[in-house]
Amino acid sequence: MDKNTFLSKSRMKVWVTILHIAAFIVFVIGISIIYCNENFNRGLLWINAEKYDDSPAFRTQFDSDISLLFSYANLKNIFETDGKFDINKDIFGLNMGPSNDVDFTVGAIIEYAKRHGFYIDEHFQVSIVDQSLVNQIEDTSYFVNYRIYADTSGLVEPGDAYISMKTIITESLVLLSKYYNAYERFILTPSNFRYRLEYGDVVYTNDRTLNIKSVYEYGKYAITSSQGMMVETNLSEIPKELSYQAEKLTDKLPKPYKVYIAVNTLYTATDTYALANVDYLRQRRAYSIGLVSATVGLILMALSMAYLLVFSGHSEGRKGIKINKLFDIIPVEVKILLLTFGIVLVFAANNFIGQKVLHIYIEKKYWNFANQMLNYASVYIVALPIVFSIVREYKAGLLWKNSYTKVIKESFSVYMLKRSFKKKWGSNFLALMLVDFIAVTFFLVTTINEKRLLGRLMIFICFIIFLVVNFIIFNKIYKTAIAFDSIAEAIKEIASGDTRYRLNEDEFAGREASVVKDLNNISKGFQGAINDQVKSERLKADLITNVSHDIKTPLTSIINYVDLIKREKPENAKIQEYLDILSVKSQHLKNLTEDLVEASKVSSGNISVDLRDIDLVEMINQTNGEFEEKFSEKGLSIISNTPSGGVMIKADGRHLWRVLENLYNNAFKYAAKNSRIYIDIISDNTGATFVIKNISENPLNIRPDELTERFVRGDVSRTTEGSGLGLSIAKSLTILQGGKFDIIIDGDLFKVQIKFEKVA
Structure with a gap:
C-alpha cells in the first residue's frame, strides 16, 4: 500500500478511531482492575510502603486467629475428653416435665440439629437447609438444669433460667462450629500460625519447639504473661484482645500463665496467611497495571478524541464539510431523542441480557460496579456517533437550519391554521x-x-x-x-375475541366516523383471517388422518410379510439382520402413524371422554409394574413415593393410561442410563398431583413450552426412535380430562406433573 494512501485523512481517521476504541477498552480495564482491588480505598502509598505482614489485613487476620485460639481453648474441655473429641459428652440438661430431666450430649445435639435442617457450612457458619424444618421445633421454654458452657450464677429473675429448644440448640451449634473451625485451623492442617499457651501445668500448643527463645526466630510474634501488663511484639500495632483473652482464660485454667504466639512469615505452610500473602502481592501488581492502563487509556482517548473532533467532516482533496446525507441532516432534536431512546434501549438490554452475562464471569461482590461500568460504556458507545454527527452538522452550518426549533419558530402561524x-x-x-x-x-x-x-x-x-x-x-x-x-x-x-363486533357508522361524524369505518374493516379482516385459519387447521387435521389411514394398510402388510419371512428362519445371517432392522423400523413407522391419528383426533376434538372414579395410586402402581422390566434394560430404577391409601380422581381410564404410557416411555428414551426415575403422588386439598422426574442423558436445550408442541424434540434427542408427539398427546389428553399438565426443566432435571381434582 502506498505510504501517502496509508496516511491520508480518511485512513488516519479510521486508524485514530480504532486507537480511540482500543484506548477506551484499556481505560475501562484499568479502572475495573483498580476498583476491584481490595486495597482500592487506601490510595497509592500502600503499593511501595509495606509487605503483607506489615499490612492491616495481616493484623486483622492475626487478631481474628487470636480470638479463635482462645475460643478453642475455652471449648476444649466442653467438647473433648483426654484431648479427643467426645460425642458422648453432656452439653446441657433441661427439665422437660415433672421428674423428666433430660441430658443432651454432643451427639444428641448433632442428631437433633440435622433432623431440623441445621448444618455447618464450608465457612463454619451455622446454616439452615429449610426454614420450615426449623419452624417445626416447638416454642415451649424449658427449665435449664445446667449449661456447661455458661455460668448460671448471674441469673437474676426466675424466668432467666428458662429457654426454648430452638435457642439452646442454636447456642450449642454456634459453639460447636467455632470448635470445628479452630480444630481445623490449628490442629488438623499445617499452619504458619504457631502458639503455646502455658497455664500452670496445662499446655496447649501446635508447635512443641515454640518457647521464649524460638519465638523470636519467626517473622511476627506476640508474647504476654500474668507477670505484667505489657505485650511484647514486633507488630506495628499491639494485638487488641491478647491480654484480655489471656487473663480471661484463667477463669478455667490455673495461673501463672505465659502465652507465645508467632507467625512464620516465610509461609512454609499453605494456609490462610500464605494464600493472603500471594493474593496481596498479586493485588499490588494488578493495581500498578490498572493504574498505568487507566492513565495511558485516558491520555490516548483525549488525544484521539481531539483529533477526531478537529478533522470530523473533512475529506482528502475536497473543500467544505462532508456529511452523511442519511443521518447528519436529521434535526438535532431528533438526534437527542434517538440518543435518549438508544440509552434506554441499551439500559434495558444490559438489564435483561448484558448484566446476566457479566454475572457469569464476575464475582458477586463486584456486580454493582460491573453493571455501572457496562451502562457507562454502553452510553459512551451509543453517544459517540451522534456527537460526531452533531459536530459535522454544526461545521456544515446545518445545526440551526435543520432544527425543529427553527421550523416551529418560523411556521407557528401556519401551524395554527393547519392543525390536526x-x-x-x-x-x-x-x-x-x-x-x-x-x-x-x-x-x-x-x-x-x-x-x-x-x-x-x-x-x-x-x-x-x-x-x-x-x-x-x-x-x-x-x-x-x-x-x-x-x-x-x-x-x-375485538381484542377479547369477538371479531364479529361492529359499530354503527351512522352514529358518528367527522374524524370519528372515519376511525369507526377503519375499525370495522379491521374487525372484518380479523374474522376472515380466523375463518381461514380454522379452515386450514381442519384441512390439515383431515389430511393427517387420511394419509395416516392410507399408510396403515400397506404398512400392516409389510409388517406381516416381514414376520412371515422371519418365521422361515433364513440361514443367511445378513438377511436375518436386515429383517430385524426392517421389523424395528416398520414398527416405529406404525407407532408414528398411530400417534399421528391420535394427535389429529385430539386437536380436532373428535375424541370421546368417559370420566369415571379412578384410584390414581393403584393405576400408578400398575404402570410401575408394566415398565419395571423395560426400565431395567437401561439400568433405570423406579423410586416411588405414593400414599398408603387410595387417591380417587375423575378421569378416563383409557386416556389416562395413554398419558402415563407416553410419560414413562419418554423417561425410558431420554433418562440417563443407570439413573433413577422418581414417581410421586401428592394429595392435598387442592387435588391430586402425579409427578415423574428424571435426569436427562443429554443437555436440555429447549424450553418446556416447546416440548409440548407437535413434532418437537431436543436437538440431541433426535437420534432416538421418537415421533415428537408423545408429550403433545399427553398434554392434550390431560387437558381433555379436565387436568393440568406442566413441564419443569431445572438444569438437567426433567420433571412433569399432572394434576386432577379429587373425588369428594
Missing part, C-alpha cells in the same frame, strides 16, 4: 382553560369593585353568556368522549 384534530382540541382546551381563568378572575375583581346596580347586572349577563359558551364547548367535548368510549369498547370486544 388532536392538536386542535388540545390547543383549544388549553386556550379555554386560560380564558376561563382570566374571565373568572376578571368577574371576581369587577364584581367586588363595581358598586352600581346596572354595572353588576351587565357583569351578571356576561357571566351567563360565559357559562353558556362553556356548556356548549363542554357538550361538544363530552360527545367526543362518548364516541371515543364506544370506540374503546369496540376495541376491547
Whole structure:
C-alpha cells in the first residue's frame, strides 16, 4: 500500500478511531482492575510502603486467629475428653416435665440439629437447609438444669433460667462450629500460625519447639504473661484482645500463665496467611497495571478524541464539510431523542441480557460496579456517533437550519391554521382553560369593585353568556368522549375475541366516523383471517388422518410379510439382520402413524371422554409394574413415593393410561442410563398431583413450552426412535380430562406433573 494512501485523512481517521476504541477498552480495564482491588480505598502509598505482614489485613487476620485460639481453648474441655473429641459428652440438661430431666450430649445435639435442617457450612457458619424444618421445633421454654458452657450464677429473675429448644440448640451449634473451625485451623492442617499457651501445668500448643527463645526466630510474634501488663511484639500495632483473652482464660485454667504466639512469615505452610500473602502481592501488581492502563487509556482517548473532533467532516482533496446525507441532516432534536431512546434501549438490554452475562464471569461482590461500568460504556458507545454527527452538522452550518426549533419558530402561524384534530382540541382546551381563568378572575375583581346596580347586572349577563359558551364547548367535548368510549369498547370486544363486533357508522361524524369505518374493516379482516385459519387447521387435521389411514394398510402388510419371512428362519445371517432392522423400523413407522391419528383426533376434538372414579395410586402402581422390566434394560430404577391409601380422581381410564404410557416411555428414551426415575403422588386439598422426574442423558436445550408442541424434540434427542408427539398427546389428553399438565426443566432435571381434582 502506498505510504501517502496509508496516511491520508480518511485512513488516519479510521486508524485514530480504532486507537480511540482500543484506548477506551484499556481505560475501562484499568479502572475495573483498580476498583476491584481490595486495597482500592487506601490510595497509592500502600503499593511501595509495606509487605503483607506489615499490612492491616495481616493484623486483622492475626487478631481474628487470636480470638479463635482462645475460643478453642475455652471449648476444649466442653467438647473433648483426654484431648479427643467426645460425642458422648453432656452439653446441657433441661427439665422437660415433672421428674423428666433430660441430658443432651454432643451427639444428641448433632442428631437433633440435622433432623431440623441445621448444618455447618464450608465457612463454619451455622446454616439452615429449610426454614420450615426449623419452624417445626416447638416454642415451649424449658427449665435449664445446667449449661456447661455458661455460668448460671448471674441469673437474676426466675424466668432467666428458662429457654426454648430452638435457642439452646442454636447456642450449642454456634459453639460447636467455632470448635470445628479452630480444630481445623490449628490442629488438623499445617499452619504458619504457631502458639503455646502455658497455664500452670496445662499446655496447649501446635508447635512443641515454640518457647521464649524460638519465638523470636519467626517473622511476627506476640508474647504476654500474668507477670505484667505489657505485650511484647514486633507488630506495628499491639494485638487488641491478647491480654484480655489471656487473663480471661484463667477463669478455667490455673495461673501463672505465659502465652507465645508467632507467625512464620516465610509461609512454609499453605494456609490462610500464605494464600493472603500471594493474593496481596498479586493485588499490588494488578493495581500498578490498572493504574498505568487507566492513565495511558485516558491520555490516548483525549488525544484521539481531539483529533477526531478537529478533522470530523473533512475529506482528502475536497473543500467544505462532508456529511452523511442519511443521518447528519436529521434535526438535532431528533438526534437527542434517538440518543435518549438508544440509552434506554441499551439500559434495558444490559438489564435483561448484558448484566446476566457479566454475572457469569464476575464475582458477586463486584456486580454493582460491573453493571455501572457496562451502562457507562454502553452510553459512551451509543453517544459517540451522534456527537460526531452533531459536530459535522454544526461545521456544515446545518445545526440551526435543520432544527425543529427553527421550523416551529418560523411556521407557528401556519401551524395554527393547519392543525390536526388532536392538536386542535388540545390547543383549544388549553386556550379555554386560560380564558376561563382570566374571565373568572376578571368577574371576581369587577364584581367586588363595581358598586352600581346596572354595572353588576351587565357583569351578571356576561357571566351567563360565559357559562353558556362553556356548556356548549363542554357538550361538544363530552360527545367526543362518548364516541371515543364506544370506540374503546369496540376495541376491547375485538381484542377479547369477538371479531364479529361492529359499530354503527351512522352514529358518528367527522374524524370519528372515519376511525369507526377503519375499525370495522379491521374487525372484518380479523374474522376472515380466523375463518381461514380454522379452515386450514381442519384441512390439515383431515389430511393427517387420511394419509395416516392410507399408510396403515400397506404398512400392516409389510409388517406381516416381514414376520412371515422371519418365521422361515433364513440361514443367511445378513438377511436375518436386515429383517430385524426392517421389523424395528416398520414398527416405529406404525407407532408414528398411530400417534399421528391420535394427535389429529385430539386437536380436532373428535375424541370421546368417559370420566369415571379412578384410584390414581393403584393405576400408578400398575404402570410401575408394566415398565419395571423395560426400565431395567437401561439400568433405570423406579423410586416411588405414593400414599398408603387410595387417591380417587375423575378421569378416563383409557386416556389416562395413554398419558402415563407416553410419560414413562419418554423417561425410558431420554433418562440417563443407570439413573433413577422418581414417581410421586401428592394429595392435598387442592387435588391430586402425579409427578415423574428424571435426569436427562443429554443437555436440555429447549424450553418446556416447546416440548409440548407437535413434532418437537431436543436437538440431541433426535437420534432416538421418537415421533415428537408423545408429550403433545399427553398434554392434550390431560387437558381433555379436565387436568393440568406442566413441564419443569431445572438444569438437567426433567420433571412433569399432572394434576386432577379429587373425588369428594
